[in-house]
Amino acid sequence: MNTESKHLLKLSGIDKRFPGVHALKSVDFELDSGECVALLGENGAGKSTLIKVIGGAHQADSGFLSIGGENQNWIKPTDSLDAGVAIIYQEFNLVPGLSAVENIFLGIEPADFGWVRRGEEKEKAQEVFSRIGAKINPNALCDTLTVAEKQLVEIAKALVRDARILVMDExxxxxxxxxxxxxxxxxDDLKQKGIGIVYVSHRLEEIERVADRAIIMRDGARVGELSREGLDRSKIIEMMVGRKLDNEFPQQNRIPGHIRLKAKGLNYGSKVRNVSLDVRSGEILALTGLVGAGRTETVRLLFGADLADSGEIELDGEKLVLRKPSDAIDAGICLLTEDRKDQGLVLGQSIQQNFGLPNLKKFSNNGWIDGLAESKSFSEYVEKLQIKVSGHQQLAAQLSGGNQQKVVLAKWLERNAEIIIFDEPTRGIDVGAKFEIYQWMNQLAMAGKGIVMISSELPEVLGMSDRILVMKEGELMGELNNGPEVSQETLMALAIGGKQEKAA
Amino acid sequence: MKWIKKIFSSDYGMLGVLVILCVFFSWITLEEQQPEGEEAAEKLDQLIKGTFDQPGRVLIAGRKTDSGEAFTFHLNELLLGAGWEVIGVVQGGPPELGRGLRSSLEPNKSLDLVACEQSFVKLAVLQNFLNAQSQISKLKVMSPQPFHWPNFLKTSNLLNVANQIAVIAILAIGMTLVIITAGIDLSVGSLIAISAVLATWIIREWFGGDEATVAGMVTACGLAILACSALGLFSGSMIAFFGVPPFVATLGMMMIGSGLAYMLSGGLSVYQLPDSFESLGRGDDIAGIPNAVILMIFLYFLAHIIMGRTTVGRYIYAVGGNPEAARLSGVPVKKILLWVYSGCGALAGLGGVIMASQFKSGDPKYGLMYELYVIAAVVVGGTSLSGGRGKVFGTLIGAFIIAVIQNGMNLTGVQSYTQKVVLGLVLLLAVLVDMLKKRGWKLSL
Structure with missing residues (x-):
C-alpha cells in the first residue's frame, strides 16, 4: 500500500468514536525503527485511545495501520503481539502469583506435549535479562518485585516475543x-537494536532526554510535531492547551465569604503530600492538575473515604474526626465522585432508591421507609433539576451521564450539604447538561455553600472558579486567584512541573 | 422465544416454571381414586337417595381403619336420618362381612341394600350371597363411585411437600439476604446440626429430658437459635472486618460447627424429649396446615416486608449492588454485613430446632449437605450470585420447585440417584438463565 515509505509503524487517518465522544479524529502517526517518539497531550487528548489502537485493544472505525509497510487488520488481541507490537501499560499485565520467568513465557511456553521445558525458559530469560541489564531472579514471584523490576519483566516479555515496536505508557x-x-x-540501548519506541509521558524533562521527536495531541487530533531540537516548553504547552474558551460558562458575580472548611498538612502515602487548603463560603475552589496528581486522593481524605496518615480538618472552626464517609456526611460534607458508575450510584437500583440512600434517616420512622415522602421529595428534585426520567423506578443504569449526575446531585442537595465536592463533574456529560450543572454550582455558591471542583478541563477551571489550586505528584504547586491574568498556559506550566513559574 | 424471555426476565419468572411443573406432575400422576371416610359416605348417601324412591333395610360395611370407621359411622347417621332401617354395621374384612350378611337374614324381611366401601364389592363372600338371594329379593350392592384425581394434587401430598421443604425454605430466607450482599454462607447445614443438638441437649441436661416443661423447651430452643446467630455473627465479622472472602469464612464455620455438634452430643442422638416437643415440627393446629409451614409463610412475609419497606432492606440491596457507592453514601456497610450473617445463622438455628422437633431427637448428622440445597433454592429463585438483585418470594418459589421435582419424582417412582442428576440440571439451567438475562440474551462462545 505504502510505496513512498517503509515506516516501521504507520497510522493514517485513524478515526475512533465512542458513544458521545469523538476520541480520535483522523490521526496520523509514524515511527521508524531505532526511533523514540514521545506522545504528548492533556488528559483526554486521545493518547490512551491511540495506544490502544496501536496495541489492537481498540479497533479504529476508519483509517489504516501498517507495520513495515504491510497493512494490518487485527481481530484478536494477540494479533498485534504476533505482528511485533508490545504495549507496557501503567498497570502492568503480570500475573502476581507466577514467577518472573513464568510471566515472560506466559502463553508461549516452550513445551513437549504439555511438559514445559523449564531449563530452556530460564536460560532464555536470563539471556534477555542480561541483554537489558536486569538483575532479577527469574524464579522470584512477581508479587515480590519492585515496580522497576516489574517493568523490566514486561520489557523482557516483549523482547522474548520479538517485539519491534514498544509502547510505554507513563x-x-x-x-x-x-x-x-x-x-x-x-x-537508548533498545533504539540501537532497531526497536521503535513510543513514549507517553507528561514530564517534559524526560521527553527532552529520550525522545527524538514529539507528537502532540489535543481533543483527539494530532496538532503538531516537534523535532528534538525544536522541543521547547512554552511551545509544547501552547500546543497542548490551545483549546478555545467560549461562552459555555454561565455568568457569575459573587464575593466569597469566610473560611468554612480548612485542611492542614494532609498526608496520604505518596499520593497526597502535605496539602493544606481552605474552602470559603460562597466560592468555587478549583483543584486541577494532571491525572494522578493526587486531586481525587485529596478530596477523598476530606470526605473520610480514606483515612489520612496525618493532618487536620476543620469545618466552621470545629475539628472533624473523619473515620468513614458517614462522619463527613453527618458534618455536611459530600462528594460527587468522578466515577458515577462505580462509586456514585448503585446502578441496579432505581433512581429513587439511589436518591434515598443517604437520606433514609429522614424518610423513615424507626426503620420503616416512608416511600411516599421519599417519592414526593424526589419529585421536587426531578422538576427542579430537570432530570429526564421515565419514572422514579427507572434503574440508575438506564440514565444518561448528565441525568445520572443530576440524581447524585439531588441526593446530596436533599442531604443539605454545606461543602460540596465535585470530582470531574462534567466528564462524559453532554453540553446541555453541563451548562445546567454549572448553573447549579453557581447557585449553590451563591447560597453560601463551599464548593470544591476537581477538573482537568482547563477552560472549565478558568470559567467556573474563584480560586485555583494546582497539584502535581501529590503536592500543591500553587494557588492562584482566578482572573484575566491567569491563562491555560499558566496552569499547565504548574501542572507539568517547574515550581519556578509559580510566580505567575 | 420472546415469551420465554419475558417470563424469565420478570422478578418472579420462576413462578411460571413452578406452575408448569405442577401441571406436569398432576398430569402424569392422574389416577382413579377411591373416596375415603366422610366424603365417601356423603357421596354414597347421594347415590342411594338417587336410586331408591323410599327407604328400606340396609347393611353397612367398612374396613377396620380410621377412614373405614369414619365412613360407616357417618353413613349410618345419614341413612338413619333419611328413615332407613340399618340392620347392621360391619367393621372389618370378609369374615366379619359374612357374619353380618348371615345375621341379616330374618324371616319375611328382605334386605334391600348392602352399602359398602369399594374394596368389598368384589369379595367372594358378598358375590355368593348375592347369587343365593337373587331369586327371592332385589338386593343391591352399592359403593361410592371412584373418581379421577392426580396423586400429586391430593391435599395430603401437597401439605407433605410444604412440610418437607419448610426447613430448607426457612434457611433459604437468610441465604437470600447473604447472597444479595454478594456473599455466600456454607455453614448453615452445620448450624442446623448444632442447633438441633444444642436445643435437645439443653432440654435433657437442664430441664429434665422428657419431663421438660414448655417454658424449658422454649428457653432451650431460644438459646440454640441465639448460639447459631452468634456463630453467624462471627463469620460476618471475619468478612466485614478482615475482608476474608465469605466462601472461606463460612467454609471454616461449616467445619467448626459440624465438629462442635459432634463434640457436644458425643456423636449420638439426643432423644430424651417430651412428646409435646414434636408439636412444632409435626403438629397442625391451624386448619390442618403443619405448624412448620405456617411459621415458614410468616417468616417469608416478614422478610419480604423487611427487604422492601425498611432501611435495613434497602441497605442490604445497596451493599450488594455497589459496596463502594453505598459506603460513600453513608451506608454502614460493615454493620449490614454483620446483621445479615447473624440473621442467616439465627434462621439456620430455627431450622435446626424444627428438624429436631420433626424427628423428636437431636443428631449431629442433621443438615448434612443442606447448604447446597438452600443455595440451589436461592439461585433457582432468581437471586443473582453477583449480588444486589433478588427477591425472597423468588426463593420460596425456588424452594418449591426443588420440592415439587423431588416429590413428583418420588410419586412416579424415579430413583433417588436419578433425582440428584435432575436437580443438578435444574440448578445449572437456572444459573444459565441468570447469566443470559444479564447479558441481554446473547450467547458469547
Missing part, C-alpha cells in the same frame, strides 16, 4: 530518579 510514573536513569539507558 513508564517513569512510579520509578525513583535512579531507576528512571537506568530506564533511559535501556531505551
Amino acid at each position: 513508564p517513569s510514573a512510579a520509578l525513583t530518579q535512579k531507576e528512571v536513569e537506568q530506564l533511559y539507558l535501556l531505551i
Whole structure:
C-alpha cells in the first residue's frame, strides 16, 4: 500500500468514536525503527485511545495501520503481539502469583506435549535479562518485585516475543530518579537494536532526554510535531492547551465569604503530600492538575473515604474526626465522585432508591421507609433539576451521564450539604447538561455553600472558579486567584512541573 | 422465544416454571381414586337417595381403619336420618362381612341394600350371597363411585411437600439476604446440626429430658437459635472486618460447627424429649396446615416486608449492588454485613430446632449437605450470585420447585440417584438463565 515509505509503524487517518465522544479524529502517526517518539497531550487528548489502537485493544472505525509497510487488520488481541507490537501499560499485565520467568513465557511456553521445558525458559530469560541489564531472579514471584523490576519483566516479555515496536505508557510514573536513569539507558540501548519506541509521558524533562521527536495531541487530533531540537516548553504547552474558551460558562458575580472548611498538612502515602487548603463560603475552589496528581486522593481524605496518615480538618472552626464517609456526611460534607458508575450510584437500583440512600434517616420512622415522602421529595428534585426520567423506578443504569449526575446531585442537595465536592463533574456529560450543572454550582455558591471542583478541563477551571489550586505528584504547586491574568498556559506550566513559574 | 424471555426476565419468572411443573406432575400422576371416610359416605348417601324412591333395610360395611370407621359411622347417621332401617354395621374384612350378611337374614324381611366401601364389592363372600338371594329379593350392592384425581394434587401430598421443604425454605430466607450482599454462607447445614443438638441437649441436661416443661423447651430452643446467630455473627465479622472472602469464612464455620455438634452430643442422638416437643415440627393446629409451614409463610412475609419497606432492606440491596457507592453514601456497610450473617445463622438455628422437633431427637448428622440445597433454592429463585438483585418470594418459589421435582419424582417412582442428576440440571439451567438475562440474551462462545 505504502510505496513512498517503509515506516516501521504507520497510522493514517485513524478515526475512533465512542458513544458521545469523538476520541480520535483522523490521526496520523509514524515511527521508524531505532526511533523514540514521545506522545504528548492533556488528559483526554486521545493518547490512551491511540495506544490502544496501536496495541489492537481498540479497533479504529476508519483509517489504516501498517507495520513495515504491510497493512494490518487485527481481530484478536494477540494479533498485534504476533505482528511485533508490545504495549507496557501503567498497570502492568503480570500475573502476581507466577514467577518472573513464568510471566515472560506466559502463553508461549516452550513445551513437549504439555511438559514445559523449564531449563530452556530460564536460560532464555536470563539471556534477555542480561541483554537489558536486569538483575532479577527469574524464579522470584512477581508479587515480590519492585515496580522497576516489574517493568523490566514486561520489557523482557516483549523482547522474548520479538517485539519491534514498544509502547510505554507513563513508564517513569512510579520509578525513583535512579531507576528512571537506568530506564533511559535501556531505551537508548533498545533504539540501537532497531526497536521503535513510543513514549507517553507528561514530564517534559524526560521527553527532552529520550525522545527524538514529539507528537502532540489535543481533543483527539494530532496538532503538531516537534523535532528534538525544536522541543521547547512554552511551545509544547501552547500546543497542548490551545483549546478555545467560549461562552459555555454561565455568568457569575459573587464575593466569597469566610473560611468554612480548612485542611492542614494532609498526608496520604505518596499520593497526597502535605496539602493544606481552605474552602470559603460562597466560592468555587478549583483543584486541577494532571491525572494522578493526587486531586481525587485529596478530596477523598476530606470526605473520610480514606483515612489520612496525618493532618487536620476543620469545618466552621470545629475539628472533624473523619473515620468513614458517614462522619463527613453527618458534618455536611459530600462528594460527587468522578466515577458515577462505580462509586456514585448503585446502578441496579432505581433512581429513587439511589436518591434515598443517604437520606433514609429522614424518610423513615424507626426503620420503616416512608416511600411516599421519599417519592414526593424526589419529585421536587426531578422538576427542579430537570432530570429526564421515565419514572422514579427507572434503574440508575438506564440514565444518561448528565441525568445520572443530576440524581447524585439531588441526593446530596436533599442531604443539605454545606461543602460540596465535585470530582470531574462534567466528564462524559453532554453540553446541555453541563451548562445546567454549572448553573447549579453557581447557585449553590451563591447560597453560601463551599464548593470544591476537581477538573482537568482547563477552560472549565478558568470559567467556573474563584480560586485555583494546582497539584502535581501529590503536592500543591500553587494557588492562584482566578482572573484575566491567569491563562491555560499558566496552569499547565504548574501542572507539568517547574515550581519556578509559580510566580505567575 | 420472546415469551420465554419475558417470563424469565420478570422478578418472579420462576413462578411460571413452578406452575408448569405442577401441571406436569398432576398430569402424569392422574389416577382413579377411591373416596375415603366422610366424603365417601356423603357421596354414597347421594347415590342411594338417587336410586331408591323410599327407604328400606340396609347393611353397612367398612374396613377396620380410621377412614373405614369414619365412613360407616357417618353413613349410618345419614341413612338413619333419611328413615332407613340399618340392620347392621360391619367393621372389618370378609369374615366379619359374612357374619353380618348371615345375621341379616330374618324371616319375611328382605334386605334391600348392602352399602359398602369399594374394596368389598368384589369379595367372594358378598358375590355368593348375592347369587343365593337373587331369586327371592332385589338386593343391591352399592359403593361410592371412584373418581379421577392426580396423586400429586391430593391435599395430603401437597401439605407433605410444604412440610418437607419448610426447613430448607426457612434457611433459604437468610441465604437470600447473604447472597444479595454478594456473599455466600456454607455453614448453615452445620448450624442446623448444632442447633438441633444444642436445643435437645439443653432440654435433657437442664430441664429434665422428657419431663421438660414448655417454658424449658422454649428457653432451650431460644438459646440454640441465639448460639447459631452468634456463630453467624462471627463469620460476618471475619468478612466485614478482615475482608476474608465469605466462601472461606463460612467454609471454616461449616467445619467448626459440624465438629462442635459432634463434640457436644458425643456423636449420638439426643432423644430424651417430651412428646409435646414434636408439636412444632409435626403438629397442625391451624386448619390442618403443619405448624412448620405456617411459621415458614410468616417468616417469608416478614422478610419480604423487611427487604422492601425498611432501611435495613434497602441497605442490604445497596451493599450488594455497589459496596463502594453505598459506603460513600453513608451506608454502614460493615454493620449490614454483620446483621445479615447473624440473621442467616439465627434462621439456620430455627431450622435446626424444627428438624429436631420433626424427628423428636437431636443428631449431629442433621443438615448434612443442606447448604447446597438452600443455595440451589436461592439461585433457582432468581437471586443473582453477583449480588444486589433478588427477591425472597423468588426463593420460596425456588424452594418449591426443588420440592415439587423431588416429590413428583418420588410419586412416579424415579430413583433417588436419578433425582440428584435432575436437580443438578435444574440448578445449572437456572444459573444459565441468570447469566443470559444479564447479558441481554446473547450467547458469547
